[in-house]
Amino acid sequence: MxxxxxxxxxxxxxxxxxxxxxxxxxxxxxxxxxxxxxxxxxxxxxxxxxxxxxxxxxxxxxxxxxxxxxxxxxxxxxxxxxxxxxxxxxxxxxxxxxxxxxxxxxxxxxxxxxxADGDGVSYLEAVLPVYDLVDGEVDAEENRKTKPAIFSDIPLSDGECETAWNSLAAFEAAGSTYRPTAKTLAQVWASVNAASLAEGVKLDTQFLTEDLAKLVAEEGYPAPLAASLLQHLSSTSHDRSGEWACLDQEKTLSFVGKTLLEAKRGNGDYLTADFMDTWRDSLPEAWRKGAELKAIDGAYELPSSTTIRAKSKAGTAKAEIVVPKTAARKWHDKFAKTRKK
Amino acid sequence: MPSVPLHIAPSTTTNTSAATSTNALPPLLHTPTGLALLEIQGTINFPISTLASETSTLVGKLVFPLYNPAINGEDDTKWMKRVYFYVGRNQRMTGEVKKLGMPFAVVGRKGWRGDEGRGGGVDVEMGGVEGGDREEGRGDEDELEIVEVVRYKVVFSARPEPVGGGEDGQGD
Structure with missing residues (x-):
């Protein structure tokens, strides 16, 4: 050199x-x-x-x-x-x-x-239309966007998008993507539970996602939604490619409890005893004794000694409002204040 | 299309001999593609040559006065503390070689390099190649590429000092 x-x-x-x-x-x-x-x-x-x-x-x-x-x-x-x-x-x-x-x-x-510690869930909530079932009728707006199209619009990595997608049990059906409401999820879960009982599928052992999803689809729920729900409830150690599922008992327990509470949000108070009964009835028999309030710690409030309700979202909602305010460049406001003094 | 792939140029991992043979900087500053960073507090003003054949203007030269691997060995790093940059005939800037706290990735549009810059060919010919290169660059405008990872930079943060006439033999 x-x-x-x-x-x-x-x-x-x-x-x-x-x-x-x-x-x-x-x-x-x-x-x-x-x-x-x-x-x-x-x-x-x-x-x-x-x-x-x-x-x-x-x-x-x-x-x-x-x-x-x-x-x-x-x-x-x-x-x-x-x-x-x-x-x-x-x-x-x-x-x-x-x-x-x-x-x-x-x-x-x-x-x-x-x-970037962006919250994938809130991004998805903003772009995905809600999928609701009212008296068996689908109430949802088609967005005509596939999952990859949705992900490409979110300023987060695919891995983070996927995690958020999974936590919302969002699904893609007929070229559109949706996020289900708690009510819908509660109904689909009931259907999954019934199907597993009828077919003798043990939910906490490995089973083919498609088998159960098909049965749920026969009841009029979209199969991708059932599959998405099953993936959401699967244990994290489990391969998430989608073909097989194996539910995590603890996760499922608390999910069912929270979803049932959430589904009743706004319908007045819910008798704790009624809730506990519904919760236990919604679970496979072997899991029922796990249905204790501590399994859904932090997700509920007890407005009185006999009633229960989902914890209000006020805290999180407030935080969401504050962010854009501080981000806005209201220099003229700032200067206006000093001028008056 | 809001998502743009960011490729990693294969040459960032393999040393290209063409870059090494013409690279006159101390080896510490060598990178696989030969790209280096030069930071100056201020701007270099220079007249742009009216000759169409000139694709660049010679503005000065870099001198590493303490760099002497023959005496101090290859591992010596003291030389990094002093670098002179002679600009024009009468100005000298003193700077140093700094290791970057966070290395920089040099990012360009994919395909920006083309065949350009590999040894100074005939100037007219080079102009032609550059033109073609630019058109090609327009084609895959959406694809970006990390061309190089640079870990050191040569920084000149002091004012230029006047120096008299000769540029040679100032280093020692």
Missing amino acids: ATQQDAGGVPVAIAHDLRQLRLLELPSGVLELLEAPNPPPLSIKSLPPAPAASLNATPAYAVLCTPTKSFQLRQVQTSNSLYVTQPTLEAHGNTIPAPTTRAIAACAATLELHP
Whole structure:
């Protein structure tokens, strides 16, 4: 290697036609991914500007997604000239071509990555239409969007989207995607439970999701919804590819309890004794003794000694409202206040 | 399409010999594709050559005065503390080589490199290649690529100082 500094240094040239290159700061987690022998696919996602504005007040921004994590991209301006240089062999004037460092791009801004801890569930709740069953009639608006189309509009990695999708028991049917209401879920669960009893399927052992989903579909519920529900209740250690399911007893217990309570939300108070009876009746016989209030700790309130209701969502709702307010740039308001003083 | 794939260029892991043979910077600053970062507090003003054949303007040179692996060994890092950048005939900036707290990924549109920049060919020919390259870049505009991961940068944060005439032999 011929280093040139003894002979008077390395010539530096600036290309006339500067290229568009961006500098992206790499936090350690991302760097390790890039250095792995088989780097995972990365992508940059952004919220589509128009719908984002109508749904919530957050400005459109871009995120870098690894398979399971997402990072918000923030542009940081610098007043310094930051050049990206490339070694070339260049001749200037009549000199012999010499190894030269050529600036090929100037970067006025760099991009920082910040872990995005966006809540996938609230994003999905905002975009997915509600699927409700009222007296056996479907009450849902078709959105004509497939699951991948929905995911591509959410500024989170596919892994995070999938987790949120699963926790909502969202499903895709006939080209549209929905999230079921608690009422619907309670009905589908009742149907699943009945079907498993009739067919002698033990829910906490491995069974074919499709078998049960088919039986549930015969009762008029969409099969994908039943499958989605079964995946939601499956134990996490279990392979989630979808073909097989194996329900997690504890998860199912508390899910059924919470869903039943949630389904009664707004219908006045619910006698605790009635609730406990319904809850136990909705479970496979072997699981019934597990139906204790502590299994749904934090999800219920006892307005009186004999009644129960789902915990009000006031706390979470408030938090949601506060965020856009602080994000809004109401400078004129701020200045107006100081002016009056 | 709100999602844009971000590819990782295969060359970030394999060293391309073409980049090494023309790279005159100390090996510490070498990256597989040869890309390096040069930061200057301020701007370099230079007249753009009116000659169509010139694709770049020579603005100065980098000198690493303390870099001497023959005496200090390859592992010596003290040389990083001092780098001179002579700009034009009469100005010198003093800077240093800094390890980046967080390495930078150099991101460009996929296919931006094309065949350009591999040794200085005939200038006119290079212009032609660049033109083709740009059209190609328009085709897959939506695809981005991490071209390189850079861990060090050469920073010049001090004011330029005036130096007299000669550019040679200042380093020692």
